Amino acid sequence: MSVDADTVRRIGRLARIRITEEEVAAFEGEINAILGFVEQLGEVDIEGVEPMTSVTPMQLRRRDDTVTDGGYAEQIVANAPISEDNFFMVPKVVE
Template sequence: MSLDTATVRRVASLARLRVEEADLPRLEAELNGILGWIEQLQAVDTQGVEPMAGGGAEALRMREDRVTDGGIQEKVLANAPDRADAFFAVPKVVE
């Protein structure tokens, strides 16, 4: 896949990047180089190759997904400059 100047200009616009006209050819060459690397990576046969990171399903222990308060409320509030019961106390701000 190869990008032309109009496509590079559109990509920059979508990314909300201001690119000077003089910089468009350089940016076009860089993006085309990156797309060339991606095409090379897609051509590599990875059939049967185990992932090097992330382990497998047996390495990841699943835990129950539940909401808790963390059980460390006193530790969290220990350094609070001011507290009201179990909450941080902050000055009232009214404008």
């Protein structure tokens, strides 16, 4: 499988990365080189093999459903480019 210029533009939109028209051809070439390299996975007989979900055998731990953390909104927004009254500020999304 390989990608064309339109697919590169579409992936850029899905990934929320602006790709300029000048960059499209270079990304197309590089992504196809990598996809070409991973193509060899098609040779492997994976019949009846379970996909890995955890690299070490473990059960996901559970804990009581109680609040154990929080109460420091000012720390949460401390690194925000723009914040006001402990809220993150973004461009208007709803009219």
